[in-house]
Amino acid sequence: MNQEVPDPNSSDLLNNLSGNRRDLLATITKGLHAAATFADVLPELESHMLKFLEAQRLTVYQNARDGQEIIAKYKTGQELLEIRMPLTANSIAGYVAVSGNPIRIDDVYDAEKLRKIHKTLNFNAVYDKRSGFRSRSMMVVPIKNNAPLLGVLQVINKVGNDVFTDDDMKLASHLAGLLAKKFHQEFEATDSPYDFLVKRGLITTEKIEAFQKRMKKEQVTMTYLLVQEQKIPQELVAASLASYHQVPFMRYDPNITPPKNLLKKLNMSYLRRQLWVPLAGDPSEELLILIDDPSDFARQMEIQRALPAKKYIFRVGFPEDILQYLGGGSVSAFLHGLAGDMEKENVEDSERVDEGVEAGEINENEGTVIQLVNRLIIDASRAGASDIHVEPGKGKAPSVVRLRIDGICRQALEIPSTHIRAVLSRIKIMSRMDIAERRKPQDGKIMVRVKGQPLELRVATIPTVMGESAVMRVLASGSGVSFDRLNLSERNYQELDRLMQTPQGILLVVGPTGSGKTTTLHSVIGRINTVERKIWTAEDPVEITQPGLQQVQIDHKIGFNFAAALRAFLRADPDVILIGEMRDPETAHSGIEASLTGHLVFSTLHTNSAPETVIRLLDLGLDPLNFADALLGILAQRLVRTLCEACKQPYKPQEDEWERLRRLYGVQYWDELDRKREDSVLYSPNGCGKCSKTGFKGRTGIHELLVNSKKVTEKIAHKATAEELRAVGMEEGMRTLIQDGVVKVLKGQIDLSQLFRVAVE
Missing domain, CATH: 3.30.450.90 (Beta-Lactamase)
Incomplete structure (x- = not known):
């Protein structure tokens, strides 16, 4: 028997269950009720559900809540899978999701009988071939609470080589009802399209019922009554619809025009009556459909008959918006206040049409x-x-x-x-x-x-x-970060601001990969990027773009490296040159020569600290005197995870922790901070929804700026050690990465654990 099966009343059957099955059902019900999430309890309940249904395998799909697909969160057998299924009638589970009807199939390989259910319905046997498991009979039941689809339960192969019966369907439907309650709770779904508003005290259930009567009598929409008369913000009405239907809401966008090639296949009067409109896409790939009620299974099936496509993306919208797209109906003044849109998320290949994977x-x-x-x-x-x-x-x-x-x-x-x-x-x-x-x-x-x-x-x-x-x-690609947002100390900010205004010399930003060197360089460049300056940059890759810069992409495959770019720039009347990295002697020598001949040069290097950078460049063969004359300064930096502002926890530091901070900063320098333990508050990570329970959100920089001076020049010329350079730098105001980090710990921006992840004592 292969047919759509109506959702049956299973009460009589449940009352007559055997003791074993009754115990299994009780265990399943209790487990679902006690679990925090459905995924948590599945491994525990898998065998119970299979025994209860007398089946070999099952798959449980959940609504992805993106208006596009359902997701198999769990599959019995050898493997744990996540399978995404489009909301189309091409697959068995997809058909049940779209139609809202349970279905029982005696032989999934009987293509002719599948087509009698729906002309596009088919079973793909690839998984059977790969796993060695052979599917035979199947019953598939929608998981829904009232109208909105919450998921699909797919049960495969009756134990004992039999086919599933009407009684089996009743039990599967009952189990789907239990899952629906769990999903409803887990998705934080609402019980009606406007329950979201009722729960927030914006309107009463009685008023909603009164509005529903007026809708028919006065031929107005619920949206109009809620917004115009009840004075509920449009954003909250939209949120209420999205919460109930479990798909994203899409607002009217005057820049979007429904494709003519799709509209010409449809009757406009029919679309206005049915309140749906295709907004984008190609039937050979996917279609974006805006509809006032995506939980209307009959209309979903009608849409797929009227506009066959490989995949559908559904969005819920106001009736007024749909009529506006269709060029009909009155548009109330409040519609013009609808700002923004829910863009269809996709990845487009910028150079070609994607080649398919079979x-x-x-x-x-x-x-x-x-x-x-x-x-x-x-x-x-x-x-x-x-x-x-x-x-x-x-x-x-x-x-x-x-x-x-x-x-x-x-x-x-x-x-x-x-x-x-x-x-x-x-x-x-x-x-x-x-x-x-x-x-x-x-x-x-x-x-x-x-x-x-x-x-x-x-x-x-x-x-x-x-x-x-x-x-x-x-x-x-992006526009970078402004110089004021680099979170520099006052001394580093002032010194760096002074150095970048110098007409010639070389300024280096150093640190390991991923420490934000490029972002900092572009922040500096952005501050001096004026119409009076000609600025050339050579980067690999060009990550941040700025108007006014001549930015060049390095291509090593054709021999166009940093040194070659620098030579070309010197013939192009530059004021400022940015070289992505000084990674070889040729580039380093060329950069120094450019800075000594009237150009301001910026570059990066992979070194650990500012003093160590000097040693590294001298090891590349640079002349100490030339380098000392050219150098303006070296900024070393790291990126440290910042504490989440929404959940970080204040606390009073203990004596041992305070003493450790003093040692890290340097006892001889501590008094300059003017901080006392009894007056100070530190912060620790906690974890919340905004930071994915980690306690940290975002990153900030810690910095170490060595500014060239007469003493530093002398040390470089005499090939001093890194320690000697550090001592001179600190004597003249430089503070190390650790010291800058300690200041940001005291400010409550970071904690010590994150500081030690990127910098050593």
């Missing part, structure tokens, strides 16, 4: 790997990650994806071992690497646009004993 290799959804890699890039960009690490697992163990955020790696997700090769192939295709070469390291880059903003990723793949590993360095 979807059948992965699961039932064509394009799953493409979506996964795109999602990695989107999530990394949104989280402010500097690097994406894709690390293989041993044997059949899942691969791990970690994001480096604020200098710390955090695990983002796991990729099943069956998927990792396809994911790496996709990354290689986007990076223009050889996908067949898995024995040698490869380098490449990806140029994409995320939500309209350019994003470059530097990609490296390296073979390991467990398989290929990939690292993507995220190089987001």
Whole structure:
């Protein structure tokens, strides 16, 4: 039997359950009720659910709440998977999600009977082939509370080679009801479209009911009544709809025009009656649909019949907005106050159309790997990650994806071992690497646009004993940070501001990779970037762009390195030159020569401190006298994670901690801070939602500025040691990285644990 099955009343069946099944149901109910989240309790309840349903396997999908897909949070068997399923009728679970109807199938391989249910419905057998498991019968039930979809329960193979019965469907529907209650609680879903407003005391249930009667009588929308009469802000009405429907809200944007090629296939009167409109996309890929009620399963099915597409993205919107897009209906004055829009999140290749990865290799959804890699890039960009690490697992163990955020790696997700090769192939295709070469390291880059903003990723793949590993360095184009926001000490701020106004000489910013050297240099350059100055920069890569600069990208493949760029700049009438890095003797010599011939030169170096930089450059063969004459100053820096302002905890420092701070800063210098323990408050990390429970959010710099002087020049000319240079620098006002960090601990910006992560005593 292959048919859609109505949601049955299971009360009689439940009353007649055997003692064992009744105990299983009680265990499942108790476990779901007690668990904080659904994911927490699944490993414990898996076997109980299978025994209760007398099935071999099951998959539980949750609504992704993005209007695009459902996510399989758990799958029984050998592997723990996360599978994303588009909201389309092409797959069995997707069909149930879209239609809202439970379905029972006796033979998933019977394509003809699947098409009788829906013409696009099919079963992809790739997973069966890969795992050796053969699916036969299946029952799939929507997990929903009232109307909004919360998930899908997919049950596979009745134990004993039988097919599922009507009674089995009743039990599955009952279990789906229990899951719906859990998901409803976990998603913080509301019970009606305007329950969000009622719970906040903005309107009563009785007033909502009265408005609903007036809607029909006066032919006005609920939005109009809530905003115009109840004076509820539009943003809160939008939030209420999004909370109930569990999809993002989209506001009217006059810059968006529904595609004519899509509208010509549809009757405008029909769209106005049905209150939905296609806003973007291509049926061969995905369509963005704005609808006033995305929980209306019948309309979702009608949309998919009227506009067949590979994938759909649903957004909830006001009826007035939909009519405005369709060129009909009156537009109240308040509509003009709707600002902003919910942009469709996607990753666009800035240079070409993405080549596909064969979807059948992965699961039932064509394009799953493409979506996964795109999602990695989107999530990394949104989280402010500097690097994406894709690390293989041993044997059949899942691969791990970690994001480096604020200098710390955090695990983002796991990729099943069956998927990792396809994911790496996709990354290689986007990076223009050889996908067949898995024995040698490869380098490449990806140029994409995320939500309209350019994003470059530097990609490296390296073979390991467990398989290929990939690292993507995220190089987001941006406008940099203003000089005033570098968090410099007063002395460092004044000295650096003075040095950058000098007409000639060389100023260096030093530190390890990822210490913010480029950001600082561009902050300095931005301060002196005026129409009177001609500024050339050579960078690898160009991460920050500024109007008024002539910025050049280094390309080592054609022999265009920093030294070559510097030689070219000297023929181009420069006032200021920025060289991304002094990594070799030729570049270092050229930079010094340029600074001695009337140019202001900025550059970076990978050294640990300002005094050590002098030793490093002299080791590259620079003439001590020339270097001493050219040098303006050296700024060493590190980036330290800052305490979360929303949750950091104040406390009074103990005597031993206070004494340690004094020793770190230097007892002989401590009095200049004018701080007493009894009057001071320090802060410790706590953890909240804004900082992902880490206690830290963002990073700030700690700095060490060695300013050239007569004494420093003499020391350089005589090839003094780093310790001798440090002593002279501190005598003249320089404070070390540790000392600057201690000041920021006392200010409550950082704590000692983070200071010691980046600087040593």
